[in-house]
Amino acid sequence: MFDPLEVRKDFPILERVVKGRKLVYFDNAASTQKPVQVINRIVEFYSKHYANVHRGLHTLSQEASEMYEKAHGTLAKFINAYSWEEVVFVNNTTDAMNLLAYSWGLENLREGDEVVTTVMDHHSTMLPWRKIAAMRGARVKYIDVTPEGYLDYGSLDEAITRRTKVVVFTMASNVLGTINNVKEIVKRAREVGAIVIGDGAQYVPHVPTNVRELGLDFMAFSGHKMLGPTGSGVLWGRRDLLEKLGTFKVGGDTIKDVTLDDIVWLDIPWRFEAGTPNIEANIGLAAAAEYLLRLGMENVREHEKRLVEYLLKRLEEEFPDEVVVYGPRRPGDKTGVVAFNVKGLHHHTVGMALDFFGIAVRTGLHCAHPLHYRLKMTYLDPPPDKIPDSADERLRNFGSVRASFYIYNTHEEIDYFIDVLRRVIELKEALKSKPVEAVCTG
Numbered sequence: 001m002f003d004p005l006e007v008r009k010d011f012p013i014l015e016r017v018v019k020g021r022k023l024v025y026f027d028n029a030a031s032t033q034k035p036v037q038v039i040n041r042i043v044e045f046y047s048k049h050y051a052n053v054h055r056g057l058h059t060l061s062q063e064a065s066e067m068y069e070k071a072h073g074t075l076a077k078f079i080n081a082y083s084w085e086e087v088v089f090v091n092n093t094t095d096a097m098n099l100l101a102y103s104w105g106l107e108n109l110r111e112g113d114e115v116v117t118t119v120m121d122h123h124s125t126m127l128p129w130r131k132i133a134a135m136r137g138a139r140v141k142y143i144d145v146t147p148e149g150y151l152d153y154g155s156l157d158e159a160i161t162r163r164t165k166v167v168v169f170t171m172a173s174n175v176l177g178t179i180n181n182v183k184e185i186v187k188r189a190r191e192v193g194a195i196v197i198g199d200g201a202q203y204v205p206h207v208p209t210n211v212r213e214l215g216l217d218f219m220a221f222s223g224h225k226m227l228g229p230t231g232s233g234v235l236w237g238r239r240d241l242l243e244k245l246g247t248f249k250v251g252g253d254t255i256k257d258v259t260l261d262d263i264v265w266l267d268i269p270w271r272f273e274a275g276t277p278n279i280e281a282n283i284g285l286a287a288a289a290e291y292l293l294r295l296g297m298e299n300v301r302e303h304e305k306r307l308v309e310y311l312l313k314r315l316e317e318e319f320p321d322e323v324v325v326y327g328p329r330r331p332g333d334k335t336g337v338v339a340f341n342v343k344g345l346h347h348h349t350v351g352m353a354l355d356f357f358g359i360a361v362r363t364g365l366h367c368a369h370p371l372h373y374r375l376k377m378t379y380l381d382p383p384p385d386k387i388p389d390s391a392d393e394r395l396r397n398f399g400s401v402r403a404s405f406y407i408y409n410t411h412e413e414i415d416y417f418i419d420v421l422r423r424v425i426e427l428k429e430a431l432k433s434k435p436v437e438a439v440c441t442g
């Protein structure tokens with residue numbers, strides 16, 4: 001097991017003082033911080049090897065191409081893919097989902113077909129498929145979520161039918177942390193001959209991932225959520241499917257040859273990486289993957305499990321009546337993400353008050369609006385019986401506070417967080433009517 005205090009030494013930003021306090025960074029589901037190993041790899045690339053890739057004849061282009069190609073291999077190793085060619089570099093998960101929807105979806109969906117996703121899915125996964133389904137006259141169906149924040153596996157047979165062509169779902173929820181049963185969904189999709197796409201944005205950075213075992217057809221994840229730079233990310237696909245997959249963005253670097261009548265596409269993965277790619281970001285992502293492999297993904301998972309178990313226990317002990325926690329309670333069923341509301345106090349106010357004490361959390365609907373409405377995630381006490389018809393009213397009243405952990409978070413930070421939250425709850429009445437600065441300093 002690694003020592004988070006040792007890990008912290010690699011992250012210069014964790015020395016930051018925010019609003020006069022030492023930063024406590026609990027916004028890792030949105031994006032993680034970067035270790036010097038990643039920062040230095042990018043600096044080294046720009047300082048010593050930078051040129052455009054794809055094998056220009058000169059030395060720098062050869063070096064840059066080699067680093068970039070090797071990065072594909074490192075990411076393949078990270079998820080235990082059979083080959084580096086199964087790894088397509090994309091800008092982020094959103095980019096990968098659009099690639100799949102616009103290539104596979106546009107080509108293969110027909111009127112009357114069905115696309116199945118889940119109520120807990122992130123908009124980045126749900127919306128590209130909703131858009132393409134609408135364009136092709138296909139229907140979108142949703143696997144429901146139970147009040148405890150699990151997928152409703154009892155409804156799988158009803159949701160996934162002979163008409164289903166695509167099942168696309170989040171492998172771990174960005175709001176509830178729920179780790180979904182990938183194999184069960186894959187099994188059902190296989191029975192009806194649908195392709196299965198996993199949104200790994202909140203899974204791959206936190207759970208040891210072995211694509212050979214999971215049985216998926218495609219999987220997407222973002223580099224910035226696993227210590228890598230923004231603008232880095234991966235679409236992994238089974239080789240036979242990638243080889244058959246049509247292109248989405250086309251242009252330079254996707255083709256072997258073009259005449260005015262003919263196009264010969266490059267081999268995988270290049271034909272999906274149109275234009276000059278985000279070279280330094282994906283080279284940086286390889287450094288991030290190496291860093292995580294050194295720590296051991298089993299250890300990353302175990303560390304987060306301990307933290308989440310501790311936070312859930314403390315929240316329950318300290319604030320049984322004041323705080324509502326959403327999602328699974330068993331640490332084995334979830335990643336290091338905890339969404340909650342302080343009854344009667346708006347989630348944004350809670351977030352601003354925590355920031356006042358140097359604690360970074362996310363507040364809002366976390367790009368998962370349908371999930372918030374389905375589970376009635378609101379600060380209103382009691383929650384309304386009916387979800388409002390007006391979007392403005394929904395957006396005003398629904399949302400949650402989300403604390404999310406990574407390798408550098410500690411039990412001591414959770415203790416501090418609980419102390420600050422206690423203070424916020426004590427000041428609740430004043431915070432309802434006065435600015436956070438006025439109340440918290442007073």
Ligand code: PMP
Pocket residue numbers: 029030092093094095122124125170172173174199201202222367
């Ligand atoms: N899916 C999930 C589950 C996510 O948490 C996120 C990021 N919040 C995304 C997709 C989209 O990732 P990105 O913004 O990096 O494209």
